[in-house]
Amino acid sequence: MTQLPLRAQLASALGRSAATLSRMTGRGDGSVIGGRVGLMLEPDLLRQLARDRKLALVSATNGKTTTTRLITSALLEVGEVATNVFGANMPAGHVSALSQHKDAPYGVLEVDEKYLPEVLDTTGAGVVCLMNLSRDQMDRAAEIWLLAQKWRRALSGKPTHVIANCDDPLVTWGASTAAKVTWVSGGQRWKEDSWCCPECGGPLDRKDADWACRECTFHRPEPQWVLDDDAVVDPRGQRWLLDIQLPGLANRSNAVMALAVAEAFDLPVERALPRLREVTSVAGRYTTVEREGRQARLLLAKNPAGWLEAFDVADPQLPIILSVNAQGPDGRDTSWLWDVDYRILRGRPVFVTGERRLDLALRLDVADVPFAVCETFSEALAMQPPGRVDVIANYTAFQQIRSEFGRAV
Amino acid sequence: MPSDSALRIVWIYPDLLSTYGDQGNVLVLEQRAQRRGIETETIHVRSADPVPETGDIYLIGGGEDRPQILAAARLRRDGGLHRAVNRGAALLAVCAGYQIMGSTFGGEEGQPVDGLGILDIASVRGPARAVGELVAEVDAALGLPTLTGFENHMGVTRLGPGVKPLSRTVKGTGNGDGFEGCYTGHIVGTYLHGPALARNPALADLLLAWRVGGQLAPLDDTRYELLRQERLNTVLAAG
Ligand SMILES: [Zn+2]
Numbered sequence: 248m249t250q251l252p253l254r255a256q257l258a259s260a261l262g263r264s265a266a267t268l269s270r271m272t273g274r275g276d277g278s279v280i281g282g283r284v285g286l287m288l289e290p291d292l293l294r295q296l297a298r299d300r301k302l303a304l305v306s307a308t309n310g311k312t313t314t315t316r317l318i319t320s321a322l323l324e325v326g327e328v329a330t331n332v333f334g335a336n337m338p339a340g341h342v343s344a345l346s347q348h349k350d351a352p353y354g355v356l357e358v359d360e361k362y363l364p365e366v367l368d369t370t371g372a373g374v375v376c377l378m379n380l381s382r383d384q385m386d387r388a389a390e391i392w393l394l395a396q397k398w399r400r401a402l403s404g405k406p407t408h409v410i411a412n413c414d415d416p417l418v419t420w421g422a423s424t425a426a427k428v429t430w431v432s433g434g435q436r437w438k439e440d441s442w443c444c445p446e447c448g449g450p451l452d453r454k455d456a457d458w459a460c461r462e463c464t465f466h467r468p469e470p471q472w473v474l475d476d477d478a479v480v481d482p483r484g485q486r487w488l489l490d491i492q493l494p495g496l497a498n499r500s501n502a503v504m505a506l507a508v509a510e511a512f513d514l515p516v517e518r519a520l521p522r523l524r525e526v527t528s529v530a531g532r533y534t535t536v537e538r539e540g541r542q543a544r545l546l547l548a549k550n551p552a553g554w555l556e557a558f559d560v561a562d563p564q565l566p567i568i569l570s571v572n573a574q575g576p577d578g579r580d581t582s583w584l585w586d587v588d589y590r591i592l593r594g595r596p597v598f599v600t601g602e603r604r605l606d607l608a609l610r611l612d613v614a615d616v617p618f619a620v621c622e623t624f625s626e627a628l629a630m631q632p633p634g635r636v637d638v639i640a641n642y643t644a645f646q647q648i649r650s651e652f653g654r655a656v
Numbered sequence: 657m658p659s660d661s662a663l664r665i666v667w668i669y670p671d672l673l674s675t676y677g678d679q680g681n682v683l684v685l686e687q688r689a690q691r692r693g694i695e696t697e698t699i700h701v702r703s704a705d706p707v708p709e710t711g712d713i714y715l716i717g718g719g720e721d722r723p724q725i726l727a728a729a730r731l732r733r734d735g736g737l738h739r740a741v742n743r744g745a746a747l748l749a750v751c752a753g754y755q756i757m758g759s760t761f762g763g764e765e766g767q768p769v770d771g772l773g774i775l776d777i778a779s780v781r782g783p784a785r786a787v788g789e790l791v792a793e794v795d796a797a798l799g800l801p802t803l804t805g806f807e808n809h810m811g812v813t814r815l816g817p818g819v820k821p822l823s824r825t826v827k828g829t830g831n832g833d834g835f836e837g838c839y840t841g842h843i844v845g846t847y848l849h850g851p852a853l854a855r856n857p858a859l860a861d862l863l864l865a866w867r868v869g870g871q872l873a874p875l876d877d878t879r880y881e882l883l884r885q886e887r888l889n890t891v892l893a894a895g
Contacts, residue, residue: 582677609882612879
């Protein structure tokens with residue numbers, strides 16, 4: 248790597264010190280404050296830190312953190328990788344990630360959907376991985392049609408190689424201005440945001456994974472990679488069993504995206520796949536915590552599409568605890584609960600907690616799902632018989648449970 | 657199969673206007689009718705399909721700018737909703753769906769876009785987004801308890817003489833002039849977005865009563881009341 252200019256070196260070093268201080272004083276993991284300090288001293292720091300590295304940006308409504316982790320794990324096969332492992336997915340987090348591994352030849356950065364155009368412009372990343380777009384915390388997040396429009400403008404005229412999920416019409420539309428796209432059939436479980444053509448607004452006709460607009464020529468491109476249940480078919484038609492440790496269909500989809508990105512870095516499937524198997528949990532997701540003979544597996548679900556993924560992973564034989572908050576990071580509005588079909592939980596013992604348990608309780612009542620309301624997560628756990636229980640929580644509810652049980656990862 | 661006597665609930669354009677939990681209004685109406693022994697039939701009308709004219713209660717929800725403009729153009733061309741409300745059907749129009757019932761509303765660049773002219777209102781794009789909890793006292797003539805819900809919009813709506821304000825805002829922005837929503841005949845428009853009826857079951861019952869007639873049997877509303885009180889206490893205490 249070429250040397251950073253002196254000013255950038257200094258900014259980067261001071262940022263790292265701030266991050267260390269933040270961790271030592273227990274104020275956080277340091278991944279944001281360090282980057283902020285660095286950017287304050289040198290506004291051009293991200294560009295300079297990104298220069299001369301092979302970078303992949305990963306964006307989507309759901310699965311960014313996990314897919315970033317999977318790609319990172321794969322690329323460790325060929326060299327050191329800088330990554331925002333704690334999910335700080337805005338420019339300060341990216342500065343911090345790249346500062347901490349300043350000699351790493353590779354970088355894999357999770358990027359907030361809104362920030363993708365800015366981060367792509369600044370870093371000139373060679374690879375961009377786009378997975379899905381769906382409704383998410385509308386009181387603070389941007390409208391998704393508008394987001395896809397911004398992706399189109401950002402990708403147009405750049406040499407970036409895009410890896411995109413062609414089963415999601417809005418992602419396809421957002422990616423299709425790029426000069427080079429590798430299409431991946433990664434599946435789409437949540438379809439409620441893509442019944443209309445992003446190009447003309449006409450109705451989309453759908454048959455299995457395929458889709459096409461009834462009124463214009465916009466249609467699903469032919470995929471080079473195909474997720475087929477528990478296997479992936481690569482561009483040469485070879486079939487690989489996706490025997491990864493992370494559970495559920497959504498993670499197999501994330502894994503296929505990761506394999507396609509790895510290949511864009513010239514890392515073949517036979518070397519990347521064993522690396523994906525090493526990932527067992529991501530920032531606490533899928534971790535099991537234990538108290539007094541009860542083993543609780545933690546599933547994070549932040550929006551309706553995420554709840555569908557969590558239901559896919561949850562064991563129908565087990566009781567289930569649901570915890571919902573509505574703090575800033577969760578979105579202050581709980582309306583989205585009405586987009587989730589909770590009827591799948593009928594017949595399981597269901598326990599409801601979190602700061603907005605009354606919203607969830609009414610939602611379940613209208614869905615005819617019996618439940619018990621608990622003041623706290625500890626109370627809900629204590630009501631379980633010894634053994635396993637699944638937990639689905641949204642963002643801050645999830646973090647509260649994690650911090651109470653220690654940050655087991 | 658639904659019988660001829662079933663209450664027909666028509667959800668307009670879930671593929672364009674159902675951004676955030678709008679399905680809740682359908683589910684709450686179904687539940688409150690069914691718990692009273694009233695059979696229901698729900699019709700989801702996609703934007704490529706004609707709007708049936710013989711429904712009892714029509715629901716239309718919120719959406720992004722572009723889908724809102726598309727929905728307005730299609731409903732104007734279709735004409736089914738006009739004919740249904742002229743026949744006396746009830747209509748709950750929420751957020752983007754509320755705006756398009758007027759003569760005009762603001763598009764994504766603030767440009768005026770033609771609405772359906774079903775309600776005597778006109779909307780423009782305001783200077784700032786109104787996001788947050790909303791509390792409002794309903795027009796006494798309707799005899800409903802305090803409205804509670806969430807708003808998230810950029811609209812400013814002026815009411816003409818053909819409609820009455822639905823409520824006076826205690827907290828939040830609503831139409832932008834101290835009032836929230838409007839009503840006339842069997843039509844209610846509101847900025848309370850998404851599942852407005854889940855937080856205001858009495859409003860759901862008003863729509864039902866308009867079509868079913870007579871006194872509706874009381875229901876055990878404990879779950880609704882617990883949520884309403886928690887929300888109203890929290891929001892009003894925040895000042
Ligand atoms: Zn089209």
